[in-house]
Amino acid sequence: MTPFRTFCKSRQEIKDDEQEIKDDEQEIKDDEQEIKDDESKNGRNKMRKTVVIAMIIGAAMLFAAPAGAFVAKTGDMADKTNRNISVDEGVLTLHGLLSEPQAGAPEEIAIRFMRENLGILNLDETILSGLRHLQTKESLTAFHVRYQQTCGGYDVIGGQISAHIRKDGVVQVVHNGIKSIVNTFEAPLVHKSAAFSIAKLAVGFAVPLGYVPQNIRPVVLPIDGGVLAWQTFVPALEPLGAWTVYIDTKLGTILGIGDMASYMEIPATLFRANPVVLSKDPNFKDNQLGINDESFDGMYTDVLVKNLDDTLVAIGMLSGPHAFIIDNIEFAVDGVTDFVCTREDPRFEGLMCYFGIDESQLYIQSFGFTDLFNKPMSIAARGLPGVQNAMCVHGGVLGLPDPFTEVLILGWHALASTMLPAEVPVAGWGGDETDGFIDTAEDPIVVLHEYGHAILGDAGFTSGGAEGGAVHEGFADWWGSICLAPYSDGLWDNYIGEWFSSYIKKSEAEGVPPALRNMVGNKTYDDMEGEVHVDGEIWSSPLWDIWMELGRENASRLVLESIHFLPASGGFEDAAFAVLQADVNLNNGENGYFLLKTFEARLFEPAIPEGLNTLPPVVDSGASAQETETKGTPGFEAVSLIGVLFAGLVALVRRRQK
Incomplete structure (x- = not known):
């Protein structure tokens, strides 16, 4: 039997239980207060989170439009083969991320891409099998593969296709200039000797x-479904020109005629800059006999003529890896190679040509371009006696083994008055009765201008039409000037x-000195006159702006990369697109906004390559409030909206606390 007190508590035990209950009640109250304190603390934390979230949302809204645009322009799309198509001057251009990264030789990638895209490129297997590989160039960021269209074994004039492949194997640009040829061809009826006679007449x-x-060869002209013609090349001192005449192989009729040489009409000088610049006198003139006198004292620059072939120099020839002087002049007598001479020395023109081209090529290579006319250029420094001119003849029309080589021929010892209209006296132009001799090869910008033509030709751009010729001339002017800039003190x-x-x-x-052309100007597409030298200012002026904005080295690197992306023939907008594509590859497109504005000022409307940043630069954070308001700071309205949202959130939190 269990004792009673086990079930019935004593008075003391009851008091102890009551105290324990009170203690428990106090503990509950303490817990409730702690809960309230936690809720209050949580509310404050939520408010802090709200502020942070509001700031994040505000920042996102401030930069929402630019960020979205940037992703759309520069990010690899979900579809890795994003394509853009444009057609200009008969050339169909695809650009964008045209393929996945892939392994293989550039030629293999190019042909594989063409075969997989016959429809969009308007090709077929017959055309593809007739392509003849012309060249593969490697620039800083890409490989550039070019093919010549053939039909029945004959080259089709103007029929080229090129693929420009990023170094990870992504095809970025394809220029398709393939021509529609539907006719078949029989053996020529007109003998080539008869064709030569017709061409000379x-x-x-x-x-x-x-x-x-x-030179003469049969080719296909892309007219009337294709016409077989003799392409005859007739170089002449009189009339001066690298004349190309196309003659029907059946009928002997003339289908086309033109001068294929690139010319430069610039005076003679013996220095790293011309005497007008060196004298800092805009009215400086030569003496009447064209001799070396005291007025030229102090203008000569001591230079090191580099990369000479010592074996050839020893027997009197001037040759190296970048230039070969073909004049019949003995540069070394009895093995003595003393090249310290003045403008009266018959070797001087050849030395000027050699030095200028060698230095220009080394400047190109300093950026990493090792395959951009990196070969000897044949030069006749005194090739046109009595002629005040210069011409650059493309190897393709000469039938040379390398169709991308060039021959440079320059005028020598011509009177300036021979350039004047007969009815205009020298004094009416020059301001006095004197008349100076013009030795074209002695002016470094003449040589380098012509070398600019050679560079473009070696990259695969043959010109094609008035616009292409103007691009050639504008680039050549710019190249000559940018090469000589270190010697002019900016004058x-x-x-x-x-x-x-x-x-x-x-x-x-x-x-201001007299000048043939000025690269600072506002000429636009609408100002074309049809004369390539005059219209060259339409292209040289945006190149000048790029030079002034990016600096000499950055501009040189960008433009040299860009010329690899040119089609075989094209115009201003093709050249502008090539610059934009080069900026994407070299600089992630960060100069896109400036470049587009520069081209828009000339009324160019180039295609926009994938990855180009088209947004204006971010406003400087140090700008004044007034400047910021004037410029219309992006996201200003978003900030106001965030303020309203934040106030509403604060009110909601307070309501919950109550």
Whole structure:
């Protein structure tokens, strides 16, 4: 039996239980207060989180539009083969991320892409099998593969296709200039000797140009479904030109005629800059006999002529890896190679040509371009006696083994007055009765201008039409000037031909030298006149702006990369697109906004390559409030909206606390 007290508590035990209950009740109250404190604390934390979230949302809204645009422009799309298509000057261009990264030789990737995209490129297997590989160039960021269209074994004039492949195997750009040829061809009925005679009559051939060989070959002209023609090349001193005549192989009729040479009309000088610049006198002129006198003292620059072939120099020839002087002049007598001479020395023109081209090629290579006319250029420094001109003849029309080589021929010892209209006296232009001799090869910008033509030709751009010719001339002016900039102290870099122009041009303003062309200008697409040298300013002026904005080295690197992306023939907008594509590859497109504005100012409307940043630069954080308001800071309205949302959130939190 269990004791009673086990079930019935004593008074003391009851008191102890009551105290324990009170303690428990107090503990509950303490817990409730702690819960309230936690809720209050949580509310404050929630408010802090709200503020942080609001700030994040505000920042996102501030930069929502730019960020979205940037992703759309530069991010690899979910579809890795995003394609854009444009057609200009008969060339169909695809650009974008046209393929996945892939392994293989550039030629294999190019042909594989063409075969997989026959429809979109308007090709078929017959055309594809007839393609002849012309060249593969490696630039800083890509491989550039070019093919020549053939039909029945004959080259189709103007029929080229090129693929531009990023170094990870992504096809970025394809230029398709393939022509529609539906006819078949029989053996020529007109013999090639008869075709030569017809061609000479057509150009009024009188005096041969001994430095350049004649050539003839059958080709297909893309007219009337395709016409087989003799392409005859007739270089002539009189009339001066690298004349190309197309003659129907059946009928012997003339289908086309043109001068294929690139010319430069700039005066003579013996220095790293011309005497007008070196004298800092915009009215400086040569003496009447064209001799070396005291007025030229102090203008000579000591240089090291590099990369000479010592074996050839020892027997009197001037040759190296980048230039070969073909004049019949003995540069070394009895093995003595003393090249310290003045403008009266017959070797001087050849030395100027050799040095200028060698230095220009080394400048190109300094950026990493090792395959951009990295070969000897044949130069006749005194090739045109009595002629005030220069010409650059493309190897393709010469039938040379390398169709991308060039031959440079320059005028020598011509009177400035020979450039004037007969009815205009020298004094009416030059300001006095003197008349100076013009030795074209002595002016470094003449040589480098012509070398600019060679660079473009080696990259695969043959010109094609008035716009293409203007692109050639504009680039050549710019290249000559940018190469000589280290020697001018920034004086008159934008002017072309000050020395030559001192006899045949008047100055446009006080303190400004006469000049043939000026790269600073506002010419646009609508200002084309149809003369390639004059229209060259339409392209040289945006290149000048790029030089001024990016600096000499950055601009050189960008533009040299860009010329690899040109089609075989094209115009201003093709050249502008090529610059934009080069900026994407070299600089992630960060200069896109500036470049587009520069081209828009000339009324160019180039295609926009994938990855180009088209947004304006971010406003400087140090700008004043007034400047910021004037410029219309992006996201200002978003900030106001965030303020309203934040106030609403705060009110909601307070309501919950109550």
